[in-house]
Amino acid sequence: xxxxxxxxxxxxxxxxxxxxxxxxxxxxxxxxxxxxxxxxxxxxxxxxxxxxxxxxxxxxxxxxxxxxxxxxxxxxxxxxxxxxxxxxxxxxxxxxxxxxxxxxxxxxxxxxxxxxxxxxxxxxxxxxxxxxxxxxxxxxxxxxxxxxxxxxxxxxxxxxxxxxxxxxxxxxxxxxxxxxxxxxxxxxxxxxxxxxxxxxxxxxxxxxxxxxxxxxxxxxxxxxxxxxxxxxxxxxxxxxxxxxxxxxxxxxxxxxxxxxxxxxxxxxxxxxxxxxxxxxxxxxxxxxxxxxxxxxxxxxxxxxxxxxxxxxxxxxxxxxxxxxxxxxxxxxxxxxxxxxxxxxxxxxxxxxxxxxxxxxxxxxxxxxxxxxxxxxxxxxxxxxxxxxxxxxxxxxxxxxxxxxxxxxxxxxxxxxxxxxxxxxxxxxxxxxxxxxxxxxxxxxxxxxxxxxxxxxxxxxxxx
Numbered sequence: 001x002x003x004x005x006x007x008x009x010x011x012x013x014x015x016x017x018x019x020x021x022x023x024x025x026x027x028x029x030x031x032x033x034x035x036x037x038x039x040x041x042x043x044x045x046x047x048x049x050x051x052x053x054x055x056x057x058x059x060x061x062x063x064x065x066x067x068x069x070x071x072x073x074x075x076x077x078x079x080x081x082x083x084x085x086x087x088x089x090x091x092x093x094x095x096x097x098x099x100x101x102x103x104x105x106x107x108x109x110x111x112x113x114x115x116x117x118x119x120x121x122x123x124x125x126x127x128x129x130x131x132x133x134x135x136x137x138x139x140x141x142x143x144x145x146x147x148x149x150x151x152x153x154x155x156x157x158x159x160x161x162x163x164x165x166x167x168x169x170x171x172x173x174x175x176x177x178x179x180x181x182x183x184x185x186x187x188x189x190x191x192x193x194x195x196x197x198x199x200x201x202x203x204x205x206x207x208x209x210x211x212x213x214x215x216x217x218x219x220x221x222x223x224x225x226x227x228x229x230x231x232x233x234x235x236x237x238x239x240x241x242x243x244x245x246x247x248x249x250x251x252x253x254x255x256x257x258x259x260x261x262x263x264x265x266x267x268x269x270x271x272x273x274x275x276x277x278x279x280x281x282x283x284x285x286x287x288x289x290x291x292x293x294x295x296x297x298x299x300x301x302x303x304x305x306x307x308x309x310x311x312x313x314x315x316x317x318x319x320x321x322x323x324x325x326x327x328x329x330x331x332x333x334x335x336x337x338x339x340x341x342x343x344x345x346x347x348x349x350x351x352x353x354x355x356x357x358x359x360x361x362x363x364x365x366x367x368x369x370x371x372x373x374x375x376x377x378x379x380x381x382x383x384x385x386x387x388x389x390x391x392x393x394x395x396x397x398x399x400x401x402x403x404x405x406x407x408x409x410x411x412x413x414x415x416x417x418x419x420x421x422x423x424x425x426x427x428x429x430x431x432x433x434x435x436x437x438x439x440x441x442x443x444x445x446x447x448x449x450x451x452x453x454x455x456x457x458x459x460x461x462x463x
Contacts (some may be wrong), residue, residue: 006415007079007406010422012388014072016381017426021065021433023380026140026187027194028058029133033126034221040126046214049445054198054218055113055129056440062110064433071422079415083395083405090156090167091146098142106135140190141183148179150396151387152247165399178247181240182387188233189383193376195226196343199350200373201441203366206359211445216360219369223350223359230344237340238294244390245295245303248397250313250322251390252295253306254329257281263302265291270334275327279307317398324392332386339379346372 032055039047076084109131116125155172156165202219206212245252256267259279267290274281292301306323313322346368353359391397395405
């Protein structure tokens with residue numbers, strides 16, 4: 001493997017692993033805030049116990065996730081210094097905002113929330129968990145702004161003397177259409193992920209008849225949030241596909257393995273064969289017009305094929321192969337979509353059981369809900385593979401190729417050693433995280449705490 005392949009492998013490993021924690025942090029922060037708000041308004045100790053229970057899982061997830069995020073950012077100076085040198089003036093701005101504003105907001109108020117029980121007035125303590133949730137969402141916003149700029153560069157000019165892009169319009173970066181739709185998609189996916197995690201933990205306890213009344217509430221809350229969130233996520237994902245078809249048509253064509261231009265275009269449920277060396281795979285169950293709708297929002301919309309796009313890019317950017325790994329694109333799209341569909345069906349089934357009043361007694365549903373916790377992580381990983389692989393061979397679309405972004409002074413042995421070290425480190429972190437999450441998610445609910453000092457009980461009028 002070349003240095004480029006090794007550097008990509010290392011960054012892919014750290015990024016995918018880090019993104020296992022990000023959606024849980026964003027979504028579970030919001031759900032924990034909702035639970036504490038319910039306790040504040042109703043004075044029901046069941047919501048207080050759930051707040052502390054799921055808040056513990058949130059803290060564990062943040063603690064491990066922060067470590068993985070720090071390692072990821074160091075790689076910009078380690079393996080990708082040429083990239084950082086060229087576009088650091090732009091890419092560094094949202095990263096700095098994330099570190100100096102969003103991360104410190106989240107970290108500071110997380111500490112206040114943890115140590116503020118029975119010390120702060122209830123209303124002020126409630127505000128801290130909402131600030132944690134807001135900080136996590138803001139952190140994702142700045143990271144997504146930086147990533148979206150790589151997908152669709154805006155708000156910059158090229159310095160004539162250095163030849164490097166320079167930021168001249170931060171507002172354009174923060175209103176990049178790829179960012180706006182992509183960020184909304186990430187937030188919804190995060191909320192769905194946390195809802196499935198909450199549902200899985202609640203289902204595990206319900207199957208064992210542990211605090212049925214309390215965990216029945218968290219299960220119902222998770223399902224009430226999960227179903228509309230998944231519908232919105234699918235809609236936003238569809239609109240994001242239209243935006244990417246406009247700015248990155250190669251990505252969308254590769255997601256269907258569409259080598260020739262078509263109008264209208266069908267979407268295949270799956271295919272046999274395919275890949276960059278197989279332009280005539282056997283497509284099974286082709287759904288007419290669906291690709292046209294997903295890529296253009298029009299029933300008979302045109303999708304330009306990979307061969308035509310590659311020829312256009314060769315004229316625009318010079319000789320080369322601009323087609324990404326079609327096999328990864330095709331199956332990442334379907335794994336993401338099919339996992340999302342299964343999550344939606346599970347949520348609809350759960351709502352039906354709530355309507356019938358049999359949710360806590362449906363052992364088959366509860367068993368499937370426990371194992372369904374894997375689905376959102378599979379969905380999120382496939383979605384990021386679809387996004388990042390579809391940009392190749394570009395590191396920054398139209399500005400810098402991936403092969404030009406690696407550090408010229410870092411040798412193969414250094415990358416291999418660091419790759420092994422990171423792999424072992426992440427393996428240990430994975431074991432620690434799984435053990436802690438399983439241990440604390442299976443524990444008994446904590447007893448309800450007393451009222452914070454100096455804070456009167458909630459008035460009956462708002463219970």
